[in-house]
Amino acid sequence: MFRIKASYTGQLELKTTLERAREFFGEMRNFADLMPGIEGIRKEAGGIMRWAVRADVPVIGAVHASFAVTKTEDGPERLEWSPARSEMKNYLRYAAAFEERGQKVLIKIAQHVELRRPHAKDLHRLAALVGEGAISSEMQKRVGEMIRTFLERARVQLEGETIGEREAEAV
Numbered sequence: 001m002f003r004i005k006a007s008y009t010g011q012l013e014l015k016t017t018l019e020r021a022r023e024f025f026g027e028m029r030n031f032a033d034l035m036p037g038i039e040g041i042r043k044e045a046g047g048i049m050r051w052a053v054r055a056d057v058p059v060i061g062a063v064h065a066s067f068a069v070t071k072t073e074d075g076p077e078r079l080e081w082s083p084a085r086s087e088m089k090n091y092l093r094y095a096a097a098f099e100e101r102g103q104k105v106l107i108k109i110a111q112h113v114e115l116r117r118p119h120a121k122d123l124h125r126l127a128a129l130v131g132e133g134a135i136s137s138e139m140q141k142r143v144g145e146m147i148r149t150f151l152e153r154a155r156v157q158l159e160g161e162t163i164g165e166r167e168a169e170a171v
Helices: 018-026 028-034 132-170
Strands: 002-014 038-043 049-057 061-075 078-083 090-101 104-117
Touching (some): 002 132, 018 090, 018 104, 018 132, 028 038, 049 132, 061 090, 061 104, 104 132
Antiparallel strands (some): 002 104, 038 049, 049 061, 061 078, 078 090, 090 104
16 A cells, blocks of 8 residues: 655644634535645545645656545534545544633644555656655645645735734724
8 A cells, every 4th residue: 555644733823713713614615715736625425525635746747636524513612624434545634622811712633534545646647756755745735835834824814814804893
């Protein structure tokens, strides 16, 4: 089995409310609009959301993958999407936890991506030559860049709206 893995964990403190943060990170459209590499997210039958992702990896070029996920946790302080039961090749797990801290919200993000293929050539014709470790390392970099960019854009959107609302209320 040929496996490529990448993970991201991090946190972000934003000047917003718990409700607004949860709503923002629970809306799939925000991921599609604000995260580089997300080519689209669409709803399918049975509560499945399909994420179409592209990552450019040196030597082998663009890697396209489609991830079928379902919401496995939907609480006031945590959201989680996990691989759909039918998924056998492309695994994506994404979780966001929210903690209120006065006028701010601490958001903890965790994401794990795994691509599994019976043979390296099933992923890309050059994958065996490059190897699991090297491709995983590059995917790790790309996933980190994608999520950090998304989180910075989330900061701008959430804090920008919050500041704008405060200014409107003060008038």
